[in-house]
Amino acid sequence: MATMRDVAERAGVSVTSVSHVINETRAVSDELRARILAAMSELEYQPNRLARSLRSGKSQTIGIIIPDNSNPFFAEVVRGVEATSFAYGYSLILCISNADLEKEEHYIGVLIEKQVDGILFMAVGASTNQILSLQQRRVPVVVVDREVAGVAVDTVLADNARGGWLATRHLLELGHKCIACITGHNAFSLSAERVDGYRRALHDADIPPDEALIVPGDFSFASGYDAIQHLLALRDAPTAVFACNDYMAVGAICAAVEMGRLVPADLSVIGFDDVLLTSFTNPPLTTIAQPCYDMGVAAATLLLERMHDPELPTRRQTLGIDLKVRGSTAPLVGD
Ligand code: RIB
Numbered sequence: 001m002a003t004m005r006d007v008a009e010r011a012g013v014s015v016t017s018v019s020h021v022i023n024e025t026r027a028v029s030d031e032l033r034a035r036i037l038a039a040m041s042e043l044e045y046q047p048n049r050l051a052r053s054l055r056s057g058k059s060q061t062i063g064i065i066i067p068d069n070s071n072p073f074f075a076e077v078v079r080g081v082e083a084t085s086f087a088y089g090y091s092l093i094l095c096i097s098n099a100d101l102e103k104e105e106h107y108i109g110v111l112i113e114k115q116v117d118g119i120l121f122m123a124v125g126a127s128t129n130q131i132l133s134l135q136q137r138r139v140p141v142v143v144v145d146r147e148v149a150g151v152a153v154d155t156v157l158a159d160n161a162r163g164g165w166l167a168t169r170h171l172l173e174l175g176h177k178c179i180a181c182i183t184g185h186n187a188f189s190l191s192a193e194r195v196d197g198y199r200r201a202l203h204d205a206d207i208p209p210d211e212a213l214i215v216p217g218d219f220s221f222a223s224g225y226d227a228i229q230h231l232l233a234l235r236d237a238p239t240a241v242f243a244c245n246d247y248m249a250v251g252a253i254c255a256a257v258e259m260g261r262l263v264p265a266d267l268s269v270i271g272f273d274d275v276l277l278t279s280f281t282n283p284p285l286t287t288i289a290q291p292c293y294d295m296g297v298a299a300a301t302l303l304l305e306r307m308h309d310p311e312l313p314t315r316r317q318t319l320g321i322d323l324k325v326r327g328s329t330a331p332l333v334g335d
Contacts, residue, residue, distance in 0.1 A: 002043035011039035022047050061091050062303065063111035064120040067099045067146075071219075071247060072275040073292055074122065077144060080296020081120055088304055090117070099124050112139065118303045123148050125187035140306040144299040147189045152314045154306055156299040160190045163288040163321040164197020164242065167270045170286070170323055171240040172205045175332035176268060180213040180238035182227040182248050194244045194272060213238055217248045224251030232259055232267070239267065239332055246271035246278045249285055253328065264330035274324055283327030291319045 004022070008015045013036060020026040021036045028036075039045075062085050066074040082092050093116060095107035104124045111119055118140035121131070128150045134141045135153070142154040171179050181198045184191030199209050215230060217223035224243050228251070231238055243249035249271030256267050263269055263283060271278060274289035298317050306312060 002040075002045040004045075006043055007036065007039045007045050010043060011035045058117055059115045060089060061093055061114065061116045062118050062120065062300070063093045063095060063107075063114070063116040064122075065095045065097055065104060065107055065111075066122045067097050067124050069096045072277065073245070073273045073290070076275070076292035077122070077296040077299070080293040080298075081144075081300045082296075084297050084300035084304070090304075097124050101125065101127070105130060108134065112137065118142070118307045120144055120299050120303055121148075122146050125185075138310065140303055140310065142299050142303040142306065144295055145190070149189065154302045154314060155316045156295050156302065157190070157316070157318050158290040158295065159318050159321050160193035161197040161200075163272055163290070164194035164244070165201045166197070166321065166323050167194075167242045167272065167288050168198045168201035169204070170270060170325070170329065171242065171268060172201060172207075174240070174268060174329060176238075176240035177207055177332075178210075178213070178236060178238045178240070179207075180215065180227075180231050180241040182215050182217040182224055182241060182243040182252065184244040184248075185218045186216065191244055198242055210236075217244065219245050219247060221247050221251035221254075224248030225255040226251075228252040228255040228267075229259070232256065232261065240329070241267065241269050243269065243271050246273040246275050246285060246287055249287065249328070250278070250281055253281065253283075253285070264328050265333070268329040268332075270329055274322075279326070281328075286326045286329040287324050289322045289324050291321070295319055 004015055004018050008018045017028060017032060018036055020028055021033050064078060064081055068074055085092055097104040097107060101124050108130055119134060121141060121143050123146045127148050131141055131148050131151045131153050144156045147155055147157060168179060181195055183195050202209050215227040217227055241252055243252050249269050253263050253269050256263055261267050271285050271287040274287045278285035278287055302315055
């Protein structure tokens with residue numbers, strides 16, 4: 001592997017000049033800079049980034065911690081983060097916590113060791129202490145999608161309460177009155193907000209929520225599947241269901257079909273997220289679209305700004321959501 005000395009010899013300059021060009025520590029003439037860059041390229045010289053970051057305290061990397069890489073929602077957020085970071089010369093280090101708080105802590109330690117310049121965080125749940133300890137170490141942090149309670153931190157969210165309201169109002173406008181809700185993981189405020197929106201839409205339509213129709217889920221296919229098996233076995237089974245994410249909605253459709261019901265003729269189903277696969281389910285899923293990619297862009301932008309100016313006031317951005325009507329919801333017939 002070529003060294004800085006080799007580059008200096010090839011370019012006919014001092015090692016110090018090479019170092020100034022690589023580390024941008026002093027202005028050099030265009031001609032000298034071009035000669036050194038040409039020598040680096042001929043020798044395929046790779047500056048030792050780790051050594052550079054140890055010296056400068058900057059690594060030009062951003063860490064991102066996500067809870068689940070099987071759900072395309074998170075992949076889409078990461079796509080927005082990557083595009084923005086890359087445009088500003090940063091590389092990403094992706095960590096997958098697998099919804100495990102211990103793993104989340106482990107990865108935070110790894111990212112600190114690697115001297116990342118900032119961390120984007122989609123929390124596992126009660127991650128308040130992790131954020132506080134990062135802030136004490138003056139590591140810039142931004143929280144995306146999953147709010148962390150009890151800490152002042154830059155946050156990017158979708159309008160979850162409005163999403164729950166819009167989903168339920170869509171079902172009400174189709175004539176449904178017996179509407180179930182499959183909740184998300186109760187560790188997250190976003191689940192509670194989506195359920196609040198559901199309750200508020202029922203309230204606005206003068207329909208008292210029936211607690212028996214609010215079934216816990218955990219954002220997995222399986223929990224949507226199990227919830228529908230339970231709901232369709234009730235004496236007063238629902239004619240429509242709002243699942244708090246797309247994965248649970250797809251699990252719900254699968255269970256309903258296995259139980260001999262037609263979607264949407266016997267059961268209307270609406271999800272939340274609008275991940276790509278839901279346009280290709282049978283029937284295609286009606287859902288609340290979150291701006292996943294834009295959430296990633298917004299979060300990376302807040303982080304870059306925070307890295308540039310640690311004294312900025314804490315910011316909170318709530319991005320709008322949209323109703324996407326597809327084939328899994330239909331008017332109630334024969335009531
Ligand atoms: O599909 C995953 C869900 O968990 C999404 O709705 C998103 O908001 C995340 O927190």
